[in-house]
Amino acid sequence: MKLIESIHIDNFSYRRLIKLLKIKTGLNFEYYNKHFIEKRIKSRMIRVNCDDPEDYLKHISSQKEEIKNFVDGFTINYTFFIRDYDVFETLQDILLHGLNVSKKDVDSDIKPDPSKLANFRTKANAAKNLKKKAHLISKPEKYYIDIFIFLNQLAFYKKLKLVPSEKNSINIWSCPCATGEEPYSIAMIMDNLKTQVPRFPKYRIVASDIAHEAIEKAKIGIYTNDAMKEISDYYENKYFTKQKTNFGHNNSISERIKSNIDFVEEDVTKGHNRPYKYDIIFCRYLLIYFNRENRPKFLKIIENRLVENGILILGKTETLFDSWGSLKLIDSRNRIYIKSHSKIY
Numbered sequence: 001m002k003l004i005e006s007i008h009i010d011n012f013s014y015r016r017l018i019k020l021l022k023i024k025t026g027l028n029f030e031y032y033n034k035h036f037i038e039k040r041i042k043s044r045m046i047r048v049n050c051d052d053p054e055d056y057l058k059h060i061s062s063q064k065e066e067i068k069n070f071v072d073g074f075t076i077n078y079t080f081f082i083r084d085y086d087v088f089e090t091l092q093d094i095l096l097h098g099l100n101v102s103k104k105d106v107d108s109d110i111k112p113d114p115s116k117l118a119n120f121r122t123k124a125n126a127a128k129n130l131k132k133k134a135h136l137i138s139k140p141e142k143y144y145i146d147i148f149i150f151l152n153q154l155a156f157y158k159k160l161k162l163v164p165s166e167k168n169s170i171n172i173w174s175c176p177c178a179t180g181e182e183p184y185s186i187a188m189i190m191d192n193l194k195t196q197v198p199r200f201p202k203y204r205i206v207a208s209d210i211a212h213e214a215i216e217k218a219k220i221g222i223y224t225n226d227a228m229k230e231i232s233d234y235y236e237n238k239y240f241t242k243q244k245t246n247f248g249h250n251n252s253i254s255e256r257i258k259s260n261i262d263f264v265e266e267d268v269t270k271g272h273n274r275p276y277k278y279d280i281i282f283c284r285y286l287l288i289y290f291n292r293e294n295r296p297k298f299l300k301i302i303e304n305r306l307v308e309n310g311i312l313i314l315g316k317t318e319t320l321f322d323s324w325g326s327l328k329l330i331d332s333r334n335r336i337y338i339k340s341h342s343k344i345y
């Protein structure tokens with residue numbers, strides 16, 4: 001079988017392919033990393049037995065089915081519930097802090113059981129090593145480290161004045177939402193607080209993605225156990241019903257949670273078709289696919305949709321460094337930025 005590495009696509013053919021794909025599909029392929037698109041083209045070339053990019057160009061121009069095959073595998077919908085649980089813990093902390101409610105006064109267990117963590121062994125080993133290191137640190141030194149973390153957190157919260165943009169309502173946008181696990185995770189956190197904190201505001205979640213099939217799956221809200229690998233028992237028991245099938249278990253999200261989300265199929269590089277500004281935007285694991293030249297156009301769309309003092313949460317492997325435009329880093333571990341035109345940040 002042919003190897004991806006053995007195929008070469010010159011610049012001229014690449015540009016012609018991208019242009020043709022854009023005309024045929026309406027998608028803005030020029031936003032994505034060349035490496036990412038090239039890999040997709042090469043793997044399709046192997047599938048249809050083409051050695052020469054120009055032959056593939058002819059093939060894709062004449063075969064409607066090939067356009068569909070190309071696009072189907074183009075988007076990577078990988079996601080799961082409570083992906084990076086510390087990000088969701090921070091979201092909860094931010095909301096409680098804004099309402100002056102102590103964490104101790106609410107029931108919420110976001111951290112997944114260690115036995116459930118996919119890479120449990122690696123994480124457990126890392127924790128052990130950390131414990132060992134902690135023993136090596138003398139007591140006063142450890143005390144200063146704790147104080148340092150505490151002061152950092154305090155500074156972070158003081159900077160954050162999350163005020164609902166509309167009268168007593170928090171607007172959240174999950175973009176991209178893939179098959180729905182991210183917006184449903186946010187809705188679970190919000191619902192869990194709303195049922196326990198008397199003054200908790202109303203909230204609205206809009207969730208969008210370019211992939212038609214992903215959005216349709218999200219609307220159905222039924223998931224296999226793979227999507228549940230990092231969700232705590234607390235949230236799993238509270239918001240899912242389980243059904244046994246011939247292929248394993250199905251987990252259906254509660255109707256109450258579903259009713260809080262408006263799913264939209266759209267290409268974010270072309271803008272956003274809901275009229276809102278948002279207090280919180282989750283934009284996790286999309287930026288990594290975009291190339292440097294086009295990132296600013298995309299970031300402008302996101303920045304314009306945030307209210308002043310609203311927050312942007314990126315994926316853990318994504319960064320705008322200290323700032324981008326009015327977006328300023330306030331939590332480097334969780335890649336959280338605040339939109340602020342003031343100079344204090």
Ligand SMILES: C[S@@+](CC[C@H](N)C(=O)[O-])C[C@H]1O[C@@H](n2cnc3c(N)ncnc32)[C@H](O)[C@@H]1O
Nearest residue numbers: 075076077079176178209210211267268284285
């Ligand atoms: C890896 S998933 C991230 C899902 C989720 N945010 C998370 O963190 O688990 C990336 C998603 O980006 C979507 N996507 C790619 N290009 C897009 C675009 N131009 N507009 C909207 N969504 C896009 C893909 O369809 C895919 O579902």
